[in-house]
Amino acid sequence: MLRRLFLVFLPSLVASVSHANDASWNCEQNKDSKEWVCVGEKKKLATAEPTPTPVKAEPIKAPATGTVTIEDMYPVKAADTEPVKSVNIEPTPVIKPISPVPVVISQPEPIEAKPTSPAAIVPIQAKPATASKPNTTKSPAVLPLPAATASNNNQRSGWSCGSSSKKATWDCQPIGTEANASTAEQQISPVLVGAEVVHNNEPETFEKPMMSLLNPAFNHQQEQVFSTLTSQLPYDPWENCGYGPTKKRNFISSANLREVTPLDVKSNFAEIFDNEISDYSGNVLINRADQHSISHIANYDNVSDVMNLEGDVYYHEDALALHTEAATINLANDQAKLRDVEFISPTTPLRGFAESYFRKSKTLSQYTNVSYTTCRPGNQDWVIHASELEMNKVTGQGTTKNTWIEFKGTPVLYTPYLSFPIDDRRLSGFLSPTFSSTRYSGMLIAAPYYWNIAPNYDATLTPRELSSRGPLMAGKFRYLTEQSTGKLAAEYMPNDSQLNTSRYLLSLQNKSIINPALSSNMDLNLVSDSTYIATTGTALSFTNYNYLRSYANVNYNKYGFNFIAAADSYQSINAATPNTALPYRRLPQLNLNYAHDFSGLPIHTEIQNEFVDFQHTNNIVEGQRINTRPSISMPLQTASTFFTPKLSLQETDYTLNNGAASSPAALSRTLPTFSADSGLSLERNVNIANSTFVHTVEPRLFYLYVPSVNQNNIPVFDSALYDFQFNTMFRENSFSGSDRIQDANQVTTALTSRLVDDNTGLERLKLNVGEIFYFRDRQIGVPTALSNGNVVNMGASKDAESNIVTELSSELTKQISVNTGAQWSPIRNDIERIKANIHFRNQSNELFNIGYLYRKNPLIPDGSNNISQGDTSFRWPIAKDWHLLGRMQYSLLYQEIQDSFIGVEKENCCWRFRILARHYMNNVTIINNQAVVATTGTTVPGSSQDGVFFQIELKGLTGFGDDVDQFLQKSIYGFRKTQKNDL
Numbered sequence: 001m002l003r004r005l006f007l008v009f010l011p012s013l014v015a016s017v018s019h020a021n022d023a024s025w026n027c028e029q030n031k032d033s034k035e036w037v038c039v040g041e042k043k044k045l046a047t048a049e050p051t052p053t054p055v056k057a058e059p060i061k062a063p064a065t066g067t068v069t070i071e072d073m074y075p076v077k078a079a080d081t082e083p084v085k086s087v088n089i090e091p092t093p094v095i096k097p098i099s100p101v102p103v104v105i106s107q108p109e110p111i112e113a114k115p116t117s118p119a120a121i122v123p124i125q126a127k128p129a130t131a132s133k134p135n136t137t138k139s140p141a142v143l144p145l146p147a148a149t150a151s152n153n154n155q156r157s158g159w160s161c162g163s164s165s166k167k168a169t170w171d172c173q174p175i176g177t178e179a180n181a182s183t184a185e186q187q188i189s190p191v192l193v194g195a196e197v198v199h200n201n202e203p204e205t206f207e208k209p210m211m212s213l214l215n216p217a218f219n220h221q222q223e224q225v226f227s228t229l230t231s232q233l234p235y236d237p238w239e240n241c242g243y244g245p246t247k248k249r250n251f252i253s254s255a256n257l258r259e260v261t262p263l264d265v266k267s268n269f270a271e272i273f274d275n276e277i278s279d280y281s282g283n284v285l286i287n288r289a290d291q292h293s294i295s296h297i298a299n300y301d302n303v304s305d306v307m308n309l310e311g312d313v314y315y316h317e318d319a320l321a322l323h324t325e326a327a328t329i330n331l332a333n334d335q336a337k338l339r340d341v342e343f344i345s346p347t348t349p350l351r352g353f354a355e356s357y358f359r360k361s362k363t364l365s366q367y368t369n370v371s372y373t374t375c376r377p378g379n380q381d382w383v384i385h386a387s388e389l390e391m392n393k394v395t396g397q398g399t400t401k402n403t404w405i406e407f408k409g410t411p412v413l414y415t416p417y418l419s420f421p422i423d424d425r426r427l428s429g430f431l432s433p434t435f436s437s438t439r440y441s442g443m444l445i446a447a448p449y450y451w452n453i454a455p456n457y458d459a460t461l462t463p464r465e466l467s468s469r470g471p472l473m474a475g476k477f478r479y480l481t482e483q484s485t486g487k488l489a490a491e492y493m494p495n496d497s498q499l500n501t502s503r504y505l506l507s508l509q510n511k512s513i514i515n516p517a518l519s520s521n522m523d524l525n526l527v528s529d530s531t532y533i534a535t536t537g538t539a540l541s542f543t544n545y546n547y548l549r550s551y552a553n554v555n556y557n558k559y560g561f562n563f564i565a566a567a568d569s570y571q572s573i574n575a576a577t578p579n580t581a582l583p584y585r586r587l588p589q590l591n592l593n594y595a596h597d598f599s600g601l602p603i604h605t606e607i608q609n610e611f612v613d614f615q616h617t618n619n620i621v622e623g624q625r626i627n628t629r630p631s632i633s634m635p636l637q638t639a640s641t642f643f644t645p646k647l648s649l650q651e652t653d654y655t656l657n658n659g660a661a662s663s664p665a666a667l668s669r670t671l672p673t674f675s676a677d678s679g680l681s682l683e684r685n686v687n688i689a690n691s692t693f694v695h696t697v698e699p700r701l702f703y704l705y706v707p708s709v710n711q712n713n714i715p716v717f718d719s720a721l722y723d724f725q726f727n728t729m730f731r732e733n734s735f736s737g738s739d740r741i742q743d744a745n746q747v748t749t750a751l752t753s754r755l756v757d758d759n760t761g762l763e764r765l766k767l768n769v770g771e772i773f774y775f776r777d778r779q780i781g782v783p784t785a786l787s788n789g790n791v792v793n794m795g796a797s798k799d800a801e802s803n804i805v806t807e808l809s810s811e812l813t814k815q816i817s818v819n820t821g822a823q824w825s826p827i828r829n830d831i832e833r834i835k836a837n838i839h840f841r842n843q844s845n846e847l848f849n850i851g852y853l854y855r856k857n858p859l860i861p862d863g864s865n866n867i868s869q870g871d872t873s874f875r876w877p878i879a880k881d882w883h884l885l886g887r888m889q890y891s892l893l894y895q896e897i898q899d900s901f902i903g904v905e906k907e908n909c910c911w912r913f914r915i916l917a918r919h920y921m922n923n924v925t926i927i928n929n930q931a932v933v934a935t936t937g938t939t940v941p942g943s944s945q946d947g948v949f950f951q952i953e954l955k956g957l958t959g960f961g962d963d964v965d966q967f968l969q970k971s972i973y974g975f976r977k978t979q980k981n982d983l
Contacts, residue, residue, distance in 0.1 A: 212409025217371045217383040218353060225342045226351050226377035229321035232292070232314065237349030238376040238909050253318045257289040263331070264288065267298070276302045284309075288331070290318045295327075305332035313338075319347055320365075322357070334362045343367075345391065348398075348422050350374050354389070363393035370400075374955055375910030382407045382911060382954050386418070396425035407954075428452045431460075436949045440535040442468030456480040470497045472536065486510035486522075493536065503528045503536070517558040524550045530572045546577040564591040584614040584622075584717050604633045610738065614717045621663075621715050623656035627738045643678040652738055654714065667714055671741050675732055676703045685758070692758040700750045702730050708743035708779050715739065716782055721794045724823075726750070726768045726805045734795060740782055742795065745775040762811040772802035792859050799827045815842045825858070832856045841974040846883075847875040849973045868892040873972040881908045885916075887971050897944075901971070914964060915950040 218226070230236060254261075268282025277299070284298040286307065296311025309315070309327045316322070324341040336359040344351040352372025359365050367389040375381055386400035397419055404414040421427050431448040438444070448462040462474040472493040479486055491505040510522040525548045527533065533548075553566035566589045570582045588611075595606040607630040615622055631648035654667040679700040686695045719737035722728045729748045733741055750770035757764050774797075781793030804826060809819035816839070823833035837851035850872045857865040873887035886902035903916030921944055951964055965977045 214406055214409045214411070216409075217373070217380055217385070217406070222342055222353060223378055225323045226344065228314065229316065229323060229342065229344045229351075230377055232316045233321055233344070233346050234318060235346070237344065237346035254290045255318050258291065258331075258334075261289040263300070265298070265300070278302070291331075292316055293327075293329075304330075306330050320345060324357075335359055345422070348374060350398075350422075351377065352383075365391045367391075373910070379908065379910045381908075384418075391422055393422070396421055396423040397427055398422045405954075426450070426452045426458060436947070438537070438947045439945050440468065441466045441537070446474075466493075466536065468498065469493065469536065470495055483514055484510055484512040491536075503532055505532060518554070518556050520552070520554045522552040524552065525571070526550070527571065527573065530575050530577075533573050546574040547571060547582055548573045560595050562591070562593040562595075565589075566591075580618050580620070582617070584616050586612050586718075587615050588613060602634050602636055604635060606631050606633075612717070619658060621656055621659045623654055623659075623715065623717075625717065625738065626653045627651070640681045641679065643676070645676045646674070646732075648673045648732075650738075650741060652714075656715065659715075663713065669709060669711065669714065669741075671706060671709055673732055673741075674705045676701075677730065678702075686755075693764065694754075694756045694758055696752075696754045696756070698752040698754075700730075700748075700752070702748040702750075704732060704744045704746055704748075706732075706742060706744040708776075709741075711740060711780055719782055721782055724803065724805075726770050726807055726821075729770050729772055729802070729805070735780075735782065740780055740795070743776075743778055743780050746772050747775075748772045760814070762814065764810060764812075766807075766809045768807040769805070771804045774800055774802070794859075799825075801826060803832055816840050828858065830856070832858065837973075839973060844877075845875060845976055846877060847873070847972055847974050849873045863893075866893055869898070875905075875968075875972060875975065878904075882906055885968070885972065909955065911955055912953045913951070916948070916964065918947045918949075920945055920947075 230238075264287045265278070265280055265284070266286075267280035267284040269280065271279040273279075280298040280300070281296065284293075284295050286293045286295075286298060286309075293307075293309060293313065293315040295309040295313040297309070299308040300306075307329045309329070311325065313324050313327045314322075315327065315329070321344040322338060322341055323343075324338045327336060327338045327341075329336045336357070338357040340353075340355060341357045342351075342353050343357065350372055351374075352367075352370055354367035354370040356368045357365070358367075369387060370389045371383055371385050372389065373380060373383045383406050384400065385404050385406065387402040389398065389400050391398045398421070400418045402416060403418045405412055419427060419429055428451050429449070431450050434444075434446045434448070436444045444464060444466055446462050446464040448460050451459045451461065453459060457477075457479050459475065459477045462476075464472040464474060466472060470493060472491060474491040475489070477488045479488075487507075487509045489505070489507040493503040495501070496503050505528070506524075506526045508522065508524045510520070512520045514520070527548060547570045549568060549570055551566065551568035553564055556563040567585075567587050568589075569585045569587070572579060572582060590611045592609045593607065595604070597604050607628070609629075610625070610627045612625045613623075614625065627650065629648055629650040631646060633644055633646035635644045636642065649672050650670070652669045656663065656665050656667070659665065677700075679698060681696065681698050683694055683696040686693050716739050717737065719735045719739035722731065722734055722736060724734075728734070729750065735742060748770060749772075750768070753765075753767045754763060755765035756762070777798040778796050781796035783791055784794045803823040805821070805823050807819070807821040809817070811817050818836075818838050820836045821833070822831060822835075824831050831854075833856070834852065834854040837849065840846070840848040851870070853867060853869045853871070855867040856863070859865075868891065870890045870892060871888070875883050875885040878884050883905045884903075885905055886900070888900040889898040890896075890900075891898050897919060899918075899920045901916050901918035901920075903914055906913040949964070968975045969977065
């Protein structure tokens, strides 16, 4: 009997779903109890209509904390009496009245029609239709959804459906395991519909190293998740990791609006209980300020402000992106708990996987059993594994415990504790060790320790071990105040095992701006001996300087007055340079200058005053010099012409010491100078090869007159002949300093012509041609001792005209430029100077430079003082992320390499590796472990040296070895330092 009753009531139980479809429900909310009251009316069965008519339901108010949007996203299944016949059925909303409990709002359930005759129920196959854009409400807070992948192996099994704009039908196709016979190899990945944020940098393809000892830290599915998380962020965290200009991140964070921004929820289904607890399912999108999430299921408690998310949970904000299967988020205090989570911290940038994630506050996050890297998604060249990871935004520090590092699938380092910065703030701790090797120091190992004393003070202590000489301690202290910035450095070697003596280096640098008109600069240096830098430094620190300069000055500039008080001194750092060849010390040098322009009159006046006390370590002539030079000029200028006559008078007085017995103790000299500078600028537009150019012609005339006065009795303290080039032809004095003033009655003729691309602004062609015509012989010069022992008067000449100077340059493209120059002597009918350089540079820092330099010294006919040198430098790709770089300076005269290096570089967003070998001239000759010091009349040639150094840097973590960027910037024309991550 019970069985019969069950069969009787079974149809009514099964038909409960269709009852809602056959009735119209009128719902109304009680104003007092806030409950919904729904009354249903039965309606006739729609037997004559092929498709049921949708029922319009009145909108139901959502909770005050959010907005619920109902979207029809799923297909409708039905059965028909005719087998294998496609029937299109419009989806019908189903409203289930529940009273007094809250109403459940859901998507239409699949409708099963009862057959009129016994027949098998056959699922409807939807007709293929062109998918149209979903009709969704646009909102600035809508979550950027990850794009679905096209690979079947990476899709969740099920159905992918879209609606047609022409017909009210659903276009459904099986995906995942239902679309493929092989299900064992299926991998689950999110299949979501939405707009993806497109970043310029494509994810890298991970390739397992050939010699890997470990399995990849992140599988293929996790790498896809990282790419999806990156697309959801407002910017690509790895966009500025390579060469080229830094991209500006033009977005404004809205994290500070979380407390005042309402919660916005969108889903396919929603259930709301007492306006306190809400359940959402089906493409649940939640937005609040900068916080966005998407999941399959969400539960929100309005009282506790706690959100539970389940099913392919993607969450991101401005400073974090996460993916997990389940998450609990406390929106009131920004706390969260997640398990098996993939995460990205874009400010570091850092990405990884953790078995558990606990967010205690806005500033503190903890991870357990974590693996992370700063490499962009798809690259796992190095990964850090730790039992615990903590990131504290208050201190700007990340710390790990029980940490080991793998590089290229191989464990390389273990440490029980590791700390690293997660922003620009500095942290105390040991830095990575450095390694190098040179001939004089042997193997050099250094272990620096950084001490962050205060926000404006820090220090670095670096103990070093030189295998050929012994231990050395180095220290550097930096400071920054409101008015000053500076650095104090010191090095001390207790005992050099080769010289059996202690050695040291001291350095102090300071720049101060006391007020807008008063500033000071200081650079003081001292070494224990002349070979200290050459024998204790690395292969990158060697220079060809002959002396080490120390100077200090104070500068005041206001109301046209300029006052400078300065002092400088020199110390030899080249064993081949005797003390007698060092420049004079200026202790002190005082300059007081004043310039004034008259309003309404084209008159410019100026007066220059100088006092210098010259001193020297050797017993040679010393003295004081006072120089005064007033001048007046009349600059006349129009849009295309200028003419500037100028008249000046120079008075110089000397008081000398340690001079020859026959030399006077006091000397004076008075010389007037007259000059007239004039020029014309003409331009026109020309069309060449269907391109518009601006062509200019700029002739210039410069006349100079200085009477000849015998200056042979005046010592040379700081004067030297300027190098003769196109720009120096317009100077009033061809000598530096004030000890020598040229005698002149000459006119300089010059012409400049340019061809400028009107569209790009490139100077396609520039030509400079100039020559000086002398109306009398020049008697004034600087006595100079040549290498062959002869003494010549540099600057004196009887030639009636100078060399014809020609300079030709061109910007062929934005990447290729050429500059050349030549000087031809019409008197000797000989080319005395040639230069030619070709430069190639693009945004990827691919460089190639080749040049040639030739300079003939006409004062030495045998050519022993000539220069004939080739110079080539480059940085060129040889494989993916691999570059060959180097430079060679070769003397064609001596047939010897002067300086060269060659190396390879591996560079990507994850890490960088360089190894370079350098061959160079050291200017130091060592005989029996002793530096040979030159004596008078003795030439000590420099010796060739070799050095090898390397650098490996795990970007965003640390670096090992010498920082060679500064060396490469000086050695390779156009080299730019790599743009690093914003750490």
